[in-house]
Every structure is written in C-alpha cells, then in structure tokens.
Amino acid sequence: AQSVTQPDIHITVSEGASLELRCNYSYGATPYLFWYVQSPGQGLQLLLKYFSGDTLVQGIKGFEAEFKRSQSSFNLRKPSVHWSDAAEYFCAVGLTSGTYKYIFGTGTRLKVLA
C-alpha cells in the first residue's frame, strides 16, 4: 500500500542553523512529490514539488529538497533557518496521474529557538 513516513514528529533548531526534514515514501511507480508548510491557523502552502528531471528542486522561502529514488526519500533542507519558519511541514505523494489522490505524511513540527 502507498504510504508516506515522516519519522520526526518534532524538530527543534536554533535560528541560523541548518535544517533537514525527512520524508520516505512507499509507492510502486515514480511518484509526484510535494512539501507543504502549515502555519498555525492556516491552510497548507506548497513549498516545492518534484515530478521529474533534476532530483534537487528549489522551492519558496529558501527551501530545497532532494529526491533519492534508491532510498525512496524526498528530504527537505534549508541552510539557515529563520524564526518565521516555525510551522508544521507535510510531505505528500501524488499517485498515478488522473487519480487525483494525494497521500500525506503525519507532519513534522518545527520549533525555532532564538
């Protein structure tokens, strides 16, 4: 069955430190991959997406993610975290084109220390 795993429920980093949020997926075909961010009281906002091509994708707010097929991973990174990055981050997999089905991970809550 298709699934998305975000192993870290909570992560705390200091402002200015680097960040990596992990995402692993289970899916038979090459998936469409997304990272979303949810600030308190808000909906989810797309950070970046991977469909094909270059496995390192750049997103908004200085985020990037790398698709590694051999590890079934799509980890999100940021070289220097800002206090405003504190939020919930969700990895998602889009299934076979045309099904309109997306599976979300359970989220990672990021706390940023001043």
Place this chain on the structure above:
Amino acid sequence: DTAVSQTPKYLVTQMGNDKSIKCEQNLGHDTMYWYKQDSKKFLKIMFSYNNKELIINETVPNRFSPKSPDKAHLNLHINSLELGDSAVYFCASSRDGDNSPLHFGNGTRLTVT
C-alpha cells in the same frame, strides 16, 4: 485575490445538529477536495470532485454529503453531528491532471459539544 476560500472559519455546535461548510475557488481549477485534519494533524482525504462529478469518496460516514453546484464550489453538509466529527476541515483545489499541486483554503475548525 485568487484563492480557495471557505466559510465559516470556526463552527461550534451541539451533537445531533446539521451544519454546512462552504468552499469556493477562483483559480479556474477543475478538481476540488475535502480533507479532514484530526487533532494529531493527520490529513485524510474525504471527497474529490472533478468538473462537478464525484471521483473520490473515501470511507466516510454517509452523514457527510458533498455538493458541487459548479466547478468553483464544493460544499460539505454534515448531518447528525457527533463528538468525533470535531476536527479541522480543509477545502482544496487543483488543476486537471498530472497531479498538479493542491491549493488549500485556511480551514474550518469544527467543534462538536
């Protein structure tokens, strides 16, 4: 502003009542969704409509009934509300095909007392 908007933002009601949540998108998307986010932040698809036709109907009690009067609107009606229905409900939309990214509304926090 181009967006997905849903109303109300907060909804507090008693068990047994019937309530509706409205959603509208002005992005010109063909597909709209309802997601439920529980207290642990887990997001689960409930329904999806493409061009006003129901295409995803997950295992959801039949007390929940979506209605799509046109491509830009997808409303959610809930009958006989139960305590376990308390959650945040998100409307979303996407372009047709190729797993285009979802665009989310800001959510409706439903509290059933």
